[in-house]
Amino acid sequence: MKTAHEPDRFEQDGYFVHAVPILSPDLLTRATRGLEDVCEGIYGTGTEPAERLWNPGDDPRALRKIEQPQLANHALREAISAPLLGELAGAITGARSVQVWWVQLLYKPGTPDGGATGAQTNVGWHQDQAYWKEWEDGSELFTAWLALSDVTPEAGPMVFVPGSHRWGLLNGGDFFGQDLNAVQSGLSIPPGASWREVVDVLPPGGVSFHHRLLIHGSRRNTSAGPRRSLAIHLRTEMSRPRPGSWVSRYLDQPAISPLIFQR
Numbered sequence: 001m002k003t004a005h006e007p008d009r010f011e012q013d014g015y016f017v018h019a020v021p022i023l024s025p026d027l028l029t030r031a032t033r034g035l036e037d038v039c040e041g042i043y044g045t046g047t048e049p050a051e052r053l054w055n056p057g058d059d060p061r062a063l064r065k066i067e068q069p070q071l072a073n074h075a076l077r078e079a080i081s082a083p084l085l086g087e088l089a090g091a092i093t094g095a096r097s098v099q100v101w102w103v104q105l106l107y108k109p110g111t112p113d114g115g116a117t118g119a120q121t122n123v124g125w126h127q128d129q130a131y132w133k134e135w136e137d138g139s140e141l142f143t144a145w146l147a148l149s150d151v152t153p154e155a156g157p158m159v160f161v162p163g164s165h166r167w168g169l170l171n172g173g174d175f176f177g178q179d180l181n182a183v184q185s186g187l188s189i190p191p192g193a194s195w196r197e198v199v200d201v202l203p204p205g206g207v208s209f210h211h212r213l214l215i216h217g218s219r220r221n222t223s224a225g226p227r228r229s230l231a232i233h234l235r236t237e238m239s240r241p242r243p244g245s246w247v248s249r250y251l252d253q254p255a256i257s258p259l260i261f262q263r
């Protein structure tokens, strides 16, 4: 599974796609159900997620974004602790240790009419680093994006701009921007940089990793079924939260922020 080229590819492209399930079929089934339960407000652990930007009764066609869903569900805790997730994260970064520091549930409902109607569920072009000011400068942070449904080209997969992690932190990114062309036009892309898009197609249980400075976004889900995913934000030993920052809140809770790799 691991090849000597993984660290090079992550460093060169700013992302790495592992289009093979990293969860057993049983855990995949339980985690998928767990994600649906959390969306519906069913909390097996008896604890609520940290924040919900969608609640049962809200527009069923809207993007569901729920922060720290593993607080609420045992199978999601197991999924973010999957040994293969840690092995891959360690291999692509060469880190001594990797810890989960935050998780976002991202659910794009399907559009059985092929997307003719429905709310906009695009994720505008952005770099994660722009939202991570709570960490000391230079902190080594990255994201594992775990698919819990078949993320086909029609399902609104993430789209990466290869090499853009070397363009520095740009102004103009906007996670919630719905018009991707407008967001792209507003980005302070360096002169001469070439814009190319790669679609992050994944099977259920597949995972991709992206650099904190990689430009990425996604378009709407025009498939019939939902696009289910967990964005698992990771840190290596080369990272430090700013004193008093909210990101420290769960770091000493192994079930919520597991240490998934150590050499």
Ligand SMILES: O=C(O)CCC(=O)C(=O)O
Pocket (backbone or CB within 6 Å): 106, 123, 128, 143, 145, 157, 158, 216, 217, 218, 229, 231
């Ligand atoms: O799920 C998406 O389409 C976007 C996710 C994202 O921005 C991230 O994982 O950093």
